[in-house]
Amino acid sequence: MTVDTNVVIIGAGPAGLTAARRLSELDIEYTLISREDRPGAYKACGGYVPGRVLDEFGLNQIPDAHDVRSIRMKFPGLEMKRVDFDQPVGVNVNRENLGKALLGKIEGDPGEIWLETECGLIESSSDGCIVRYTKENESGLISSNLIIDASGANPVSLRFNPVRNRPTNSQIGYAVQYQMKTKRSLDIVNDFFYGSEFSPRGYAWNFPRGHETVLGTGGIIDTIRTSEKRTTTYLDNLVENTDPTTNELQNAGYEIVQREAALMPLAGIVSPSYGKRIMLAGDAACQCSPITGEGIHYSMSGGQKAAEVAIECVRKKDFTDKALSRYENSWTKAFGSDLKWGLWLQKRFLESGSSSMGSTFLRSDKSTRVIAEMLAGARTVRSAILAAAPGYLVSKIRRA
Structure with a gap:
């Protein structure tokens, strides 16, 4: 089967779903494809959503969201510092619940969302784009004017039509985390741990959600490969030998229910993020904080801006690289400074x-x-x- 549309979106994460929402709002045809059956259900993520995301994108109704009013920080040689805020600065959420909320924001019928769909070969030329897909054991083609690739830290389009080189292992982070359940509710205080005791020269985190919490650690891949410790050893140390975390988890009656890992692009601003009728968004464009690993806000903003440029290109029937360059100009102006200075701070650490x-x-x-x-x-x-x-x-x- 061959399907014709204006824009193909690859990936149903925050970037892809936000792009779909914006295209729907302005009545532009699109097809979103994702291998997941439930957006966000299998994504390894701390699940912290900054307050500015809730305000900017109208996401104040995420199911089972937990307000964050306190931050604790631990640095080597210093006592743990706690900072309390009068108002919530964000929420901790289950990533599947975030996916449901983002999906629920897509209104209208100009687009189609195909879950459980594998993306295959991608071709792009001056005449247009072709995406091969497999859905329910049947293969087909989607032809489009543009592609928004929001498929993650290893974007699928780079295998076929690379608009840039992949980031090196000195620019990519590797994180592991434990999804945990507790018998008693935990206080909602987000913890950040820095130093070699907690990570291979990166940082560790603990983001509670009532009777659940996410405990993770990570660092740059090059550093992890030379570390004498397994990455999970750092997590086990947090669980078993690091107060107040150890004491709080033991008092709450914890159980580790899932171990998971993910790549995080920590390269700062990576150019280009467009070319050959393709725009990269979210982790695919390295739109992730190099100092905190937070990517939800940047991914959603990047996805929205990719959609807005796509809308302009469709209306003007101009799909040249010059037209697409407005996308990179837009997102770097919006949050490029955070990525630039986050990388600066990361390197100083x-x-x-x-x-x-x-x-x-x-x-x-x-x-x-x-x-x-x-x-x-x-x-x-x-x-x-x-x-x-x-x-x-x-x-x-x-x-x-």
Whole structure:
């Protein structure tokens, strides 16, 4: 079977579903294909959604969302610091529930969403795009004017029509996490742990959701490969030997119900993110914070901006690289600074060590709150660095 449409979206994560929502709002035909049967159900993710996402995209009704009002941070040589906020700074959610909420925001009928559909060969030329797919043991073709590839950290389009090289192992993170259930409810306090005790020169996290929590750790792939410890050893240490986490989990009666892993693009701004009638969005475009690993906000914003450029291209019947370049200009203007300075901060952590960087940025209650706001997504990375860094660093940053 051959299907004709204006835009093919590959992937039903935050980027893909947000792109579909925007195309639907402006009555542009599309077909979204995803191998998942339930969006987000199998995605390894901490599940923290910053408050700015809820406001910007109208997602205040995510099922079973837990308000986050407190952040704790642990750096080597320093006591754990806790920062409380008067209002929620975000929510912790199950990724499948987030997927349901995003799917529910897609209204109208200009598009089709095909779940449990495998994407095969992708071809693009000056005449258009062809996507081969397999659904329910039947194969077919979709012809389109454009493709929005939101298929994850290893985007499927790079296998056939690469618009750029894949990021190197020094630019990709690897994370493992435990999905846990507890007999008694946990306080909703999001924890961030930095230092070699908790990760292979990355960081670890604990994001509770009432009777559930997600405990994870990770680092840059190159660093993990040279580490003497298995990555899960860091998690086991958090569970068994690190208070207050150990004490809180034991008192709540915890059980590990699932072990999972995922890749995270931590490369900062990677160009180009478009070409040959294809736009990369979300993890496929490395739209992920290099310092926190948070990608939901950036993915949704990237997906929306890809859709808006697609709409303009369809209406003008202009699918050239010059027309698509508006996409990269748009998303880098919107949040490229966060990725740029997040990468800057990440490299300082790796080069200087978490201990020295922790004492540099957490030297006062004011700077501690600033860093907590950044980790919660309530403050941009650059503004956090300018507000919390010593004067000699601030002068360098202002000149950059």
